[in-house]
Amino acid sequence: xxxxxxxxxxxxxxxxxxxxxxxxxxxxxxxxxxxxxxxxxxxxxxxxxxxxxxxxxxxxxxxxxxxxxxxxxxxxxxxxxxxxxxxxxxxxxxxxxxxxxxxxxxxxxxxxxxxxxxxxxxxxxxxxxxxxxxxxxxxxxxxxxxxxxxxxxxxxxxxxxxxxxxxxxxxxxxxxxxxxxxxxxxxxxxxxxxxxxxxxxxxxxxxxxxxxxxxxxxxxxxxxxxxxxxxxxxxxxxxxxxxxxxxxxxxxxxxxxxxxxxxxxxxxxxxxxxxxxxxxxxxxxxxxxxxxxxxxxx
Numbered sequence: 001x002x003x004x005x006x007x008x009x010x011x012x013x014x015x016x017x018x019x020x021x022x023x024x025x026x027x028x029x030x031x032x033x034x035x036x037x038x039x040x041x042x043x044x045x046x047x048x049x050x051x052x053x054x055x056x057x058x059x060x061x062x063x064x065x066x067x068x069x070x071x072x073x074x075x076x077x078x079x080x081x082x083x084x085x086x087x088x089x090x091x092x093x094x095x096x097x098x099x100x101x102x103x104x105x106x107x108x109x110x111x112x113x114x115x116x117x118x119x120x121x122x123x124x125x126x127x128x129x130x131x132x133x134x135x136x137x138x139x140x141x142x143x144x145x146x147x148x149x150x151x152x153x154x155x156x157x158x159x160x161x162x163x164x165x166x167x168x169x170x171x172x173x174x175x176x177x178x179x180x181x182x183x184x185x186x187x188x189x190x191x192x193x194x195x196x197x198x199x200x201x202x203x204x205x206x207x208x209x210x211x212x213x214x215x216x217x218x219x220x221x222x223x224x225x226x227x228x229x230x231x232x233x234x235x236x237x238x239x240x241x242x243x244x245x246x247x248x249x250x251x252x253x254x255x256x257x258x259x260x261x262x263x264x265x266x267x268x269x270x271x272x273x274x275x276x277x278x279x280x281x282x283x284x285x286x287x288x289x290x291x292x293x294x295x296x297x298x
Contacts, residue, residue, distance in 0.1 A: 115167035119177040120198035123166065126181050140230050141264075142271040143185035147221060147278040153183045154192060154202055154210040163201030190224040222279030222297075231256075231272045236281050239293045246292045249284060 156173070157164060166184070170177045184200065187193030192206035202210070209220045225232045235252060239245055249269065256265035273291075276282045280296040 112165075112167065115171070116165050116198055119165070119167040119170070122177055123181070123184075123195065123198055126178075126185075140189070142229060142231055142268055142275070143182045143189060144267060144271060145182045145186035146274055149183055150186050150190075150192070151210065151217075153180075153187065154206050157193065157200055157202045158207060158210055163199050166195070166198045166200055169200060190221075190228050192224070218278065218280055221275075222281055225275050225279055226281070229272070229275060231268060232275055232279075232281065235272055235276065235291065236293075236297075239282055239291060245298065246290050249286075249289045249291055252291065 156169070164172075166177050166180060170180055173180075184193065184195060187206065188195055190205075191203055192209060194201050194203055205220070205224065209217055209224075212220060226236065227233075235247075238247055238252075252272075253265055253269050256268055259265075260268060273282075273284045277284070277294075280294045282291055282293050282297065284291050
């Protein structure tokens with residue numbers, strides 16, 4: 001009885017233990033499955049995250065590459081554009097000066113032509129006035145120019161091959177054309193210069209006088225004024241015809257006043273004395289008012 005009871009109890013306990021073990025095993029298995037599932041889920045998530053990270057990195061790299069590529073491309077395009085514009089501007093700048101240069105040259109020629117025309121017109125008017133004065137005075141007036149000033153003008157003109165236009169000559173000397181007329185008149189009167197339509201040229205006599213030494217220049221000038229300057233020739237002849245080889249200056253001045261105003265008479269007298277002294281033809285002592293022949297001319 002006891003044995004049966006023990007057997008029964010022992011069997012129930014065994015069943016209970018078996019059941020418990022089975023439950024525990026099941027629970028463990030479930031837990032294991034759950035853990036495994038969670039592990040698999042976590043692994044999947046990690047794998048997915050890894051894929052997403054890889055994709056993100058790849059996308060980021062692609063984007064970076066694209067940006068780098070675009071970035072490097074854009075400056076190149078900009079540089080090419082700027083280079084193209086620069087070449088265009090350069091070509092434009094090169095192309096523009098030609099018509100501007102031609103226009104400037106035409107403008108320069110027009111200005112020169114205009115200046116030369118004005119110079120020729122002024123010269124013609126001046127020559128006409130001089131002829132009228134000479135006719136009224138019944139003798140050719142001496143231009144108000146000194147031998148030194150005339151020599152300086154010839155030095156300048158001789159440097160121009162083939163002569164020079166009066167407009168250019170005046171511009172080079174920084175004077176007006178009108179300021180040159182007394183020197184031009186003296187040069188043409190003495191045969192040192194010729195002027196044709198406003199173009200001034202040095203003559204053979206002018207070239208000889210310009211390049212002669214001092215003594216030779218004085219002799220040449222004396223011969224020229226005796227040939228071409230009436231008042232100088234008149235004074236020289238009057239002195240030679242006087243026994244004492246001397247005359248009062250007032251005598252010559254009074255004779256001049258009969259044909260000129262007092263101012264013009266004094267000016268003509270002074271010019272004649274200056275030219276005669278340089279050519280060593282005669283001299284004048286203002287204190288004694290005496291004109292006398294130069295020793296070299298006796």
